[in-house]
Amino acid sequence: MATIRDVAREAGVSPATVSRVLARPEVVTPDLREQVLQVIERLGYAPHPIAASLKTRRTGKILVTVPDISNPFFAKVIRGIEGGAVAAGYAVVLGDTRDLPEREELFGLMLKRGEVDGLIFLGHRLPKVIAALVQEAGGQAPVVNACEFNSELSVSSAHIDNRAAAKAAMDALYAAGHRHVAVLSGPAQSPLTRERLGGARASAQRHGALAELQLLEGDFSLASGHARMHELLQTQSKATGIFCHNDEMAIGALAALREWGLSCPDDVSVVGFDDIEMASYVNPALTTIRQPMEQIGQEAAQLLLDTIRNRDAPPRRVRLSWELIARGSLGRAAK
Amino acid sequence: MATIRDVAREAGVSPATVSRVLARPEVVTPDLREQVLQVIERLGYAPHPIAASLKTRRTGKILVTVPDISNPFFAKVIRGIEGGAVAAGYAVVLGDTRDLPEREELFGLMLKRGEVDGLIFLGHRLPKVIAALVQEAGGQAPVVNACEFNSELSVSSAHIDNRAAAKAAMDALYAAGHRHVAVLSGPAQSPLTRERLGGARASAQRHGALAELQLLEGDFSLASGHARMHELLQTQSKATGIFCHNDEMAIGALAALREWGLSCPDDVSVVGFDDIEMASYVNPALTTIRQPMEQIGQEAAQLLLDTIRNRDAPPRRVRLSWELIARGSLGRAAK
DNA sequence: CTGTTAGCGCTTTCAA
DNA sequence: TTGAAAGCGCTAACAG
Numbered sequence: 046m047a048t049i050r051d052v053a054r055e056a057g058v059s060p061a062t063v064s065r066v067l068a069r070p071e072v073v074t075p076d077l078r079e080q081v082l083q084v085i086e087r088l089g090y091a092p093h094p095i096a097a098s099l100k101t102r103r104t105g106k107i108l109v110t111v112p113d114i115s116n117p118f119f120a121k122v123i124r125g126i127e128g129g130a131v132a133a134g135y136a137v138v139l140g141d142t143r144d145l146p147e148r149e150e151l152f153g154l155m156l157k158r159g160e161v162d163g164l165i166f167l168g169h170r171l172p173k174v175i176a177a178l179v180q181e182a183g184g185q186a187p188v189v190n191a192c193e194f195n196s197e198l199s200v201s202s203a204h205i206d207n208r209a210a211a212k213a214a215m216d217a218l219y220a221a222g223h224r225h226v227a228v229l230s231g232p233a234q235s236p237l238t239r240e241r242l243g244g245a246r247a248s249a250q251r252h253g254a255l256a257e258l259q260l261l262e263g264d265f266s267l268a269s270g271h272a273r274m275h276e277l278l279q280t281q282s283k284a285t286g287i288f289c290h291n292d293e294m295a296i297g298a299l300a301a302l303r304e305w306g307l308s309c310p311d312d313v314s315v316v317g318f319d320d321i322e323m324a325s326y327v328n329p330a331l332t333t334i335r336q337p338m339e340q341i342g343q344e345a346a347q348l349l350l351d352t353i354r355n356r357d358a359p360p361r362r363v364r365l366s367w368e369l370i371a372r373g374s375l376g377r378a379a380k
Numbered sequence: 381m382a383t384i385r386d387v388a389r390e391a392g393v394s395p396a397t398v399s400r401v402l403a404r405p406e407v408v409t410p411d412l413r414e415q416v417l418q419v420i421e422r423l424g425y426a427p428h429p430i431a432a433s434l435k436t437r438r439t440g441k442i443l444v445t446v447p448d449i450s451n452p453f454f455a456k457v458i459r460g461i462e463g464g465a466v467a468a469g470y471a472v473v474l475g476d477t478r479d480l481p482e483r484e485e486l487f488g489l490m491l492k493r494g495e496v497d498g499l500i501f502l503g504h505r506l507p508k509v510i511a512a513l514v515q516e517a518g519g520q521a522p523v524v525n526a527c528e529f530n531s532e533l534s535v536s537s538a539h540i541d542n543r544a545a546a547k548a549a550m551d552a553l554y555a556a557g558h559r560h561v562a563v564l565s566g567p568a569q570s571p572l573t574r575e576r577l578g579g580a581r582a583s584a585q586r587h588g589a590l591a592e593l594q595l596l597e598g599d600f601s602l603a604s605g606h607a608r609m610h611e612l613l614q615t616q617s618k619a620t621g622i623f624c625h626n627d628e629m630a631i632g633a634l635a636a637l638r639e640w641g642l643s644c645p646d647d648v649s650v651v652g653f654d655d656i657e658m659a660s661y662v663n664p665a666l667t668t669i670r671q672p673m674e675q676i677g678q679e680a681a682q683l684l685l686d687t688i689r690n691r692d693a694p695p696r697r698v699r700l701s702w703e704l705i706a707r708g709s710l711g712r713a714a715k
Numbered sequence: 716c717t718g719t720t721a722g723c724g725c726t727t728t729c730a731a
Numbered sequence: 732t733t734g735a736a737a738g739c740g741c742t743a744a745c746a747g
Binding site: 393394395396397400407408409412431433434435436437 | 722
């Protein structure tokens with residue numbers, strides 16, 4: 046590979062000029078610029094970003110950590126992040142943490158070492174290394190939380206109002222005449238789960254059905270939706286309405302209902318969360334809360350890039366809108 | 381951040397020794413090593429990988445390009461790649477090409493410039509920059525194709541025998557008594573599609589049903605499966621068996637069948653491909669070809685790392701096994 | 716086994 | 732507007 050010195054020599058200029066032609070072409074005389082550009086073309090010169098990084102302390106990369114890239118919700122959010130990042134000239138480094146703290150720390154080190162310019166994490170846990178970094182920076186560290194919000198973290202975040210959305214999902218169940226409702230939640234320790242549970246409880250209370258509310262804890266997977274639903278049915282629960290904290294668990298629950306010979310929505314109604322693409326293709330199609338997944342990602346990318354460019358901006362919080370999408374899986378409660 | 385010189389000074393040794401303590405601890409006297417390690421700990425020193433890269437010409441990163449990260453099949457393969465890469469001390473840079481050649485070229489440049497050590501591409505198109513690189517290297521470039529195989533490319537690849545698997549899927553339809561079969565394929569220009577179509581035709585021919593075989597072209601999306609199936613039903617096709625080139629299209633087709641009031645498998649049988657997790661939760665559960673998605677990814681990562689370590693190894697081709705998974709969506713043809 | 720030395724390729728003052 | 736010069740932080744001969 047040709048280096049900047051090769052180009053400089055061939056073009057009869059200094060390396061500094063070549064550098065300027067590429068970085069700030071307007072400051073160099075048009076003739077010279079043209080001349081240099083031609084040599085660059087002829088030699089097929091491409092600047093070595095690593096070398097530039099060492100000097101500029103910018104890597105042009107952002108790290109995105111996610112508990113599970115094969116979760117379709119996360120995949121869409123990442124798509125949004127990637128789109129925003131690439132549009133701004135950044136590349137995305139992917140860290141699939143598998144929800145393992147060791148792995149989170151490992152990826153955290155990448156930011157600490159300056160291997161990437163910033164971090165967007167989907168999930169709720171911040172690696173210790175990063176928490177320390179954020180602390181030192183007084184909330185000005187290039188770190189953004191996407192999809193969730195944890196007030197203790199003092200980092201920027203992009204997310205919907207999970208509490209209000211969960212409340213709306215539950216309201217829809219009660220409005221359809223359901224009294225006995227079960228909530229199939231995400232992991233209990235996640236603030237996201239707590240938000241959605243809070244909204245669900247508020248709705249139950251307002252409808253005077255708090256005593257009838259049942260809680261089941263899942264982990265956002267198809268398998269856990271399926272398993273928890275089976276367990277619920279085994280207890281001969283009176284629940285006729287199920288609110289699941291994501292669509293995958295809801296789809297798992299639908300499968301369990303079928304296996305018990307129950308009809309959705311005739312016997313049991315199900316409401317999901319996210320509105321992944323699959324939600325409208327399953328049978329019955331899922332009533333769910335639509336989150337603007339790609340947009341959440343884009344906003345998160347924007348927040349991060351803003352922080353990177355302007356280090357002394359305070360953490361911001363972007364709230365995106367959500368929407369209840371009514372489909373076949375929610376029907377009126379049987380008399 | 382502390383630098384290697386800070387550590388050296390504090391520990392009363394040379395920077396070279398500090399470097400060695402981290403890179404090849406066995407060559408430095410235990411006492412000294414301990415002493416240096418303590419200073420490293422105390423100062424919270426972490427080596428700057430960018431600086432190391434500039435010297436070693438290794439970045440510790442591999443690039444993975446994919447047409448669509450939100451496709452669950454690709455997501456799983458990427459998970460496998462990521463796992464293999466991280467285990468070997470590499471990080472994964474994600475490039476979502478959206479099937480756009482401009483984006484592919486953009487990502488291709490990253491390898492050319494030395495911003496990453498290698499490339500795994502899911503899909504069939506190699507960016508021009510990379511094709512040139514591979515040419516120059518005489519097939520020894522650090523580039524691997526995952527999931528597909530294109531004989532013109534002369535790069536290593538990890539994939540299943542798509543032709544044989546497709547043949548098996550079709551054989552299963554014929555064995556269940558179906559005579560009129562439609563194939564809902566991927567994009568026609570993809571070698572993958574051609575392989576699977578080849579297998580499908582071979583099966584049709586062997587069962588003397590080539591004349592009855594119908595071909596429909598999709599793009600692997602839920603929406604295209606749904607749309608193509610609708611179109612097929614509008615033509616009053618006699619097809620009672622549908623072989624889809626992936627599970628998502630198959631699930632889209634199932635939805636279309638329901639919309640027409642047709643039962644699967646009573647009226648029409650459907651066979652998918654991939655065995656994504658969702659395949660066993662839809663109604664009816666999908667009969668499909670199982671691909672070892674994560675394993676394909678792991679093998680691809682392994683192939684790439686091998687090439688990176690040993691530049692003069694010739695391209696290798698790893699073929700993984702597949703399996704027909706029988707579920708409810710395939711039933712006997714009505715008399 | 717340890718230290719000295721010489722860069723890796725680029726950017727960016729600073730001076731001309 | 733351009734060039735000279737000084738590194739960014741690290742590694743790897745090489746010499747001791």
